[in-house]
Amino acid sequence: MLVVVVVALLLVTNVATGLAVYYLAPATPAPTVQPLRVIGPWSASEKDKFLPVLNLFKNTTGINYEYITTRQEDLQSLLPNWFAARRAPADLIFMPSSFVKTYGTQGHAADLAGTVSESNYAAGALDPLKDGSKIYGGAYTGKVKPGFWYRQSFFAAHNYQVPTTWTGFEALLRQIETDGSVNNTPIISGDGVGWPLSDVVEHFLATYGGPDMNKQIMAKTLPWTSTSVHDVFANYLVRTLTPGVVCVASCWSAPRQWDTGVAEWWKGDYALYFMGSWITGMVTPNSDIRVMPLPGGVNPSGVVFAADYFFVPTYASRLNDAKRLAAFLGSSAAQQLQVTVGGHIATVTGVPLSAYPAVDARIAANLTGKVILSDLDDTIGGTFQGTFWTQLQALWANPSNLNAVLTNIQAAMPP
Amino acid sequence: MSAKGERAKRSLSSSFQPYLRVIFFVPATVLLIFLVVYPALQTLLLSFYHPPGAFARLDNYGSVLGNRQTIDTSDWSIPYGTLVNNFLWIAIHLPLSLFTGLYLALTLQKVRGASIVKSFIFLGMVTPMIVGGIILRFLFDEKSGIVPRAFGLLGISGLAIQWTAYPETLLFGLIFGSVWLWVGFSLIVYSAGLTTIPRDYFEAAQMDGASAWQTFRKVTWPLLRPTTLTVVTMTILWELKLFDIVFAATNPNGGVGGAADVLALQMFRYAFMAGNFNDAAVVATLLTGLTLLVSTWMFKRIIIGKGKNAGRLERALRRLWARAKPQGSVLKA
Secondary structure (H helix, E strand, O other), rough: OOOHHHHHHHHHHHHHHHHHHHHOOOOOOOOOOOOOEEEEOOOHHHHHHHHHHHHHHHHHHOEEEEEOOHHHHHHHHHHHHHHOOOOOOOOOOOOOOOHHHHHHHOOEEEEOOOOOOOOHHHOOOOOEEEEEEEEEOOOEEEEEEEEEEEEHHHHHOOOOOOOOOOHHHHHHHHHHHOOOOOOOOOOEEOOOOHHHHHHHHHHHHHHOOOHHHHHHHHHHOOOOOOOOHHHHHHHHHHHHHHHOOOOOOOEEEOEEHHHHHHHHHHOOOOOOEEEEEHHHHHHOOHHEEEEEEOOOOOOOEEEEEEEEEEEEEEOOOOOOHHHEEEEHHHOOHHHHHHHHHHOEOOOOEOOOOOOOOHHHHHHHHOOOOOOEEEOOHHHHHHOOHHHHHHHHHHHHHHHHHHHHHHHHHHOOOOO | OOOOHHHHHHHHHHHHHHHHHHHHHHHHHHHHHHHHHHHHHHHHHHHHHHOOOOOOHHHHHHHHHHHOOOOOOOOOOOOOOHHHHHHHHHHHHHHHHHHHHHHHHEEEEHHHHHHHHHHHHHHHHHHOOOHHHHHHHHHOOOOOOOOHHHHHHHHHHHHHHHHHHHHHHHHHHHHHHHHHHHHHHHHHHHHHHHHHHOHHHHHHHHHHOOHHHHHHHHHHHEEEOHHHHHHHHHHHHHOOOOOOOHHHHHHOOOOHHHEEEOOHHHHHHHHHHHHHHHHHHHHHHHHHHHHHHHHHHHHHEEEEEOHOOHHHHHHHHHHHHHHHHOOOOOOOO
């Protein structure tokens, strides 16, 4: 009997609670308009320099926005699940070109052919996003990876000269090490999930193997295990990594978190830092920053230009507004505002050179006569990137393991 | 109430009991079927198919187990592969956590204010492992980390390095480093286990002139056997499903050259980075199989019992049940 009473009581109280909640709970508030959600990789100072562009869009169109910082490495694994559920975490998302094209062709990215104007862009800027007549995204500004950064005042104080040959470069590294002008190794190696090392390798390949080497690797016509690629590694990069060859210890530090590494390098713990041109916006005063490409390479050598690509997911909740933002980001108005703060280079035409800070104008001057290359691992994309990065970390840890590293990288190449 | 009313009540109660059992049993069963059994069977099924849907027999198992990411014993240097790494975690992390926890529990048994010390040690356990991984990364940093700094002060320059940048220091650093995160568990469980041993045993041993070691060897250790089994099982299960600590301390590829890669991370990469759900299902099945092996062993040793302890717990449960059984109940023990 007691059991029956308990069950009956449970039923009655549940029904009563349900009715009470239904009738007594406050009415649902009127739905508010969700802001346009934008996911990008920039945080801290880089984010602060991007938000004025979104503010300009907001002031011009009246469309409110919400900016969310998420690493592209994390989005690589998250977005496919969103897409499988036919949903998207934002209305406009910045991702590498290989990702945009791969998922665009599967129907997850909106076709922006009528939205972004190809004629606005420098020739070929949108090629990595195109599939026939369809364009699955747009290119925002980009960054170059022009060489090793140094402080002009530091070089002047120690009477270091910018080398013009590979032998001179080796001599400079040896001189920095023996002078004891830095507390650590001559070069700091950046790390995050591994990508800064891949930028270094791409620069070595483009300089001493020539731009065609990068292009052929991206086209999968030249394997990593080929003699020519092996020789660039062995005769240049590995020499500087191996203790006792150029430097007594390695010329490079163990890979360190790249952004904290900027501060360490800038205060003089290290002399040289290989990084993208965004570094000019991360140091003060940036009038003291200079860059030197690797000397004595193939002529013309190549330089990597990595554009920041964006796309609008098919499942964007505010598809039309997102397309308006996409068009805006592909305009000279937006990109001119962005380049003025430093560290960015426009991908659209119509941005005058006078809009760039002096330091970026110098970078642009360094590009003259060089072949512009797209970012190698971004272009190949997929799981190759992760393996590439960790294998390069392994090379930094043990340079004598070059053959195994190249074999593993080649094995990770997509078919 | 009259005898007739009492009989009617009993009759109603006894006829209602089977339905009551079903009412309580069904929701849990339905949830288990839909949330555990069905997905597990689907995963198992998926592991036998190629991505387009063609039956693959054991091809996927062959390709995953034959992949150097899983087992790499080509030159017996790090990386060893995910499966070997998981076993290395078990071989090193398990005894270290277990015996450190036991030692601390024994040491702190008669110390005043021990609960405060235990709380501090247990903090590692309540710290999310993802945070633990990030803490380890900082601990091993060449410039700001306490570990390289300590070795530097000791004059061991070979270990005053960026631990996460070299395969050997990365793998073993994570294994050793995570002991402090997990030792709180074995400490607390052993502390609880020690309170269940009657004091008379220790007094009797003392009167018989047993040394501290003999008391531990002949009294404490055997009586802590069920506790040890629990600690061993839970620790092995944790080591098998290890993911967050490695992910946070390194990257989705297990750090430099994949040195610290583990099975769960490999499964994550297959499923969510390569979109290869079939190979991910193979790794998931392997993980489930290994976990089931451990769980079954634990179940047999503790619940069913083997050897001289065979059925001990079962008999104890039956005694408890018999004591709790209401007089005149129709329920059968």
